Amino acid sequence: xxxxxxxxxxxxxxxxxxxxxxxxxxxxxxxxxxxxxxxxxxxxxxxxxxxxxxxxxxxxxxxxxxxxxxxxxxxxxxxxxxxxxxxxxxxxxxxxxxxxxxxxxxxxxxxxxxxxxxxxxxxxxxxxxxxxxxxxxxxxxxxxxxxxxxxxxxxxxxxxxxxxxxxxxxxxxxxxxxxxxxxxxxxxxxxxxxxxxxxxxxxxxxxxxxxxxxxxxxxxxxxxxxxxxxxxxxxxxxxxxxxxxxxxxxxxxxxxxxxxxxxxxxxxxxxxxxxxxxxxxxxxxxxxxxxxxxxx
Numbered sequence: 001x002x003x004x005x006x007x008x009x010x011x012x013x014x015x016x017x018x019x020x021x022x023x024x025x026x027x028x029x030x031x032x033x034x035x036x037x038x039x040x041x042x043x044x045x046x047x048x049x050x051x052x053x054x055x056x057x058x059x060x061x062x063x064x065x066x067x068x069x070x071x072x073x074x075x076x077x078x079x080x081x082x083x084x085x086x087x088x089x090x091x092x093x094x095x096x097x098x099x100x101x102x103x104x105x106x107x108x109x110x111x112x113x114x115x116x117x118x119x120x121x122x123x124x125x126x127x128x129x130x131x132x133x134x135x136x137x138x139x140x141x142x143x144x145x146x147x148x149x150x151x152x153x154x155x156x157x158x159x160x161x162x163x164x165x166x167x168x169x170x171x172x173x174x175x176x177x178x179x180x181x182x183x184x185x186x187x188x189x190x191x192x193x194x195x196x197x198x199x200x201x202x203x204x205x206x207x208x209x210x211x212x213x214x215x216x217x218x219x220x221x222x223x224x225x226x227x228x229x230x231x232x233x234x235x236x237x238x239x240x241x242x243x244x245x246x247x248x249x250x251x252x253x254x255x256x257x258x259x260x261x262x263x264x265x266x267x268x269x270x271x272x273x274x275x276x277x278x279x280x281x282x283x284x285x286x287x288x289x290x291x292x293x294x295x296x
Contacts, residue, residue, distance in 0.1 A: 003150065003151060003152050004152060006152070007150070007152035007153050007156065007157075010157065011157070014082065014157075017082050017086055018086050018088070022079070022083075025079045025082065025083075026075065026076070026239070029075040029076075029078045029079045030071075030072070030075040032075075032078075033074050033075040033078070034071060037070075037071050037289065043289050047067050047288045048063060048064070050292065051063040051283075051288060053210050054208040054209075054283070066283050066284050066288075070284040070285075070288055072284075073236060073284050076236060076240075077125055079239075080125055080127075080128060080240060081127060083240070084127065084128065084131065085157065089128075089240070090240070091128070091131060091132055094240050095242055095243075095244055096237055096241055096242065096243050097244060101132070101136075101246065102136055104246040105133065105136045105137065105138055108228065108230060108246070109137065109138070111228060111249070112186055112228060113186065114183065114186070114225060114226050114227045114228065115182060115183030115184065115186050115187055115225065115228070116138075116140075116189070116227055116228045116229075117189055117191055117222075117227050117228070118133070118188060118189070118190040118191070119191065119193045119218065119231040119232065119271055119275075120190050120191065120193070120232060120233075121193055121194040121275050122194055122287035122290060123194075123233055123234075123235075123275070123278065123279070124233055124235050124236050124242065124282075125234050125236060126192075128234050129232060129244070130142060130162070130167060130190060131162075132244065133188075133232075134166050134167060135165065138188055139166030139167050140167060140182075140187065140188035141167070141168045141169070141179070141182050141187065141188070141190070142162060142167050142168070142169045142170075142189075142190050143169075143170055143172050143179070143189060143190065143191050144169055144170075175217070176217060176221075179217075179221060180221075180224075183221065183225045191217065192215075193215070193218065193231075193272060194214075194272075194275055194286075194290075194292065195215060196212065196213050196214075196292055196294055197213055197214060197215040197216075197217075198213055198295075198296030199213070199296065201215060201217070202214060202216060202296075203215075203216050203219075203261070203264055203265045204265070205265060205268050205269045205272050206269060207272060207276070207292060210293055211293075212292055213295075213296070214268050216264050216268065218267070218268065219263075219264040219265075219267035219268045220264065222253065223253070223263065226253075228249040229250040229251075229271065230246065230249050230250075231246075231247040232244070232245065232246050232247070233278055235278075235282060235285065236282075250270060250271065252267065252270050253267070254266040254270075
């Protein structure tokens with residue numbers, strides 16, 4: 001019953017949002033985020049704890065500034081998601097480097113001989129990023145965790161929205177077999193590189209100087225199928241404005257490392273280091289409330 005009420009509540013809010021001016025949506029979102037993530041809340045304490053790990057050499061005042069900017073970014077993400085779900089988002093007009101991004105996507109298509117794994121993360125607006133690629137000829141398979149807290153919202157709102165762009169969504173648990181088939185068909189799959197995945201499917205890597213678990217899957221796919229491993233980001237440059245970052249495919253194969261587990265760890269670390277580089281450039285755009293360093 002609770003899950004049904006949540007679903008109909010979200011449906012009602014989405015319907016109401018269609019009638020609201022953008023300025024009102026942003027004001028409401030900023031108010032909600034401030035109440036949920038602002039000073040004095042449990043989430044705020046967690047965010048500061050994580051920022052102390054990542055930026056130990058900065059002052060507390062600087063970390064508070066990052067946390068405040070994070071809240072503004074979070075509020076923008078919520079509004080953008082609502083606009084996308086209600087058909088009010090301009091996917092092409094939102095991209096500041098549109099022609100450059102399109103050229104790079106076409107170059108990836110030409111190089112695609114073994115399938116592609118897009119290394120994505122909870123940075124900027126990852127939902128928008130997936131739809132932008134789909135609109136430019138690269139829909140893919142999205143690997144996602146089954147939603148137990150809000151299954152009706154996921155099943156009846158989020159997944160139909162993603163499928164409308166040509167994406168397929170597969171459950172993260174046991175996904176490797178399905179991904180292998182996708183790569184053999186020279187198609188693309190999007191996988192998050194910043195999630196905590198416990199053993200036996202996770203491996204310890206260095207994340208901002210502290211050990212954290214990360215998924216082995218991307219390294220395993222690289223070693224077995226040698227797909228293009230492409231880090232991508234949608235970096236927010238303002239309200240509903242983004243710069244699409246498409247990094248060169250990572251060809252590193254941990255040559256010279258004999259131990260299989262150490263080879264997987266080295267590959268996973270290489271992919272993580274690319275994310276770390278991006279976070280350091282625009283730290284407020286990563287999802288700092290996520291319990292990245294938790295242990296199983």
